[in-house]
Amino acid sequence: MAQEKTKIHKKEKSIWNLIKEISYTRTRLSIKDQTFFVKRLSFLIKAGIPIQESLTMIREQTQKKGYAFILDTVIANVSSGQNLATSLGRFKNVFGDFAINIIGFGEQSGILSENLEYVAAELKKRQTLRKKIISAAIYPIVVTIATLGIVAFLMVFLFPKILPIFDSLHYALPLSTRIVIVVSNFITHWGLVSIASIFIIIAVLIIALKKSEIICFYFHKFLFIIPIIGKIIRDYNMANFARTFGLLLKSGVAMSEALSISVKTTPNLVYKKEFKILAGVVNRGAKISTHLNKRRDLFPDLVTQIISVGEHSGNLANSLLYLSEMYEAEIDDFTKNLSNMVEPALMIIMGMLVGFIAVSIITPIYGITQHLNAR
Known part of the structure; x- marks a missing residue:
């Protein structure tokens, strides 16, 4: 009986550990936490x-449960003989x-510390770019919300209190006042319904973008048409x-493999699709610049020219890093001036x-007072 209880307890524990592992495997660390870990x-x-x-020392300073579980798993795998990359691959x-x-x-090449610094630099730059784009968007959003709030207050609370005075005097109202009355009545009677409808539409759109890759692709394509947003998206994706x-x-990764990894790190589906095509072109032995020259809507001439120089000089990696710095500087200037x-x-x-x-x-x-004075 005691053995059966022990077996049941072990089964329950293993099931619980499995559930725990699945939940923590889906944990997402912030870029800040990832940068801290790698650095x-x-x-x-x-x-x-x-x-x-080294991993144990980092684990001892970790408070977050999900992060701690990941480190515990990696430490256990490394201690059993797995290399670090395979352990992190889970x-x-x-x-x-x-x-x-x-x-x-x-x-493999004995330069782990140096490559970890590359990863840390990449994560830090990615975080910096996102922060700049978000901070540039905050001010217009705040001002827009404030404007709509003031307009809603005037339409819903102030104007309806004045309206009965106009009705009682049977005064012929000007066109601008009649327009405001129509808008005020609409906001008063249908305002909440309209706001709820907008939220529902946004929620449906977000779900559709997450569930359907085709809808997401065409949405990303549509964003390029919007003047300011389109430029930021192009520059961000080129820099990334x-x-x-x-x-x-x-760091020594083969070109075909480097392209396939770059595809996975590209958030925009339009560029993702183009980079997949580019990977196929490179695997067939063609040059990157030749293909980019055919898609000038996505890749400016300057990008093609710099990559072409890198290909001919055998210094493609440095040419690409120069390009990324150039686009990061452009995003920085643009967000500051936005x-x-x-x-x-x-x-x-x-x-x-x-x-x-x-x-x-x-x-x-004013018209009513003039009319009363005339009497």
């Missing part, structure tokens, strides 16, 4: 500390193909691809909306 590991290995001991959704392949090549591809080549470009336009739109409502309220009041 610390690089420093410790460079200091001459063995990999297993958590591809966390570390990604780029980091795992560079780490694997570093272990050039940096990833360049670092992989520099607020200065958008701010005047938003202020003008905000002023026009509030001014239009103010004029629509003041004009009939």
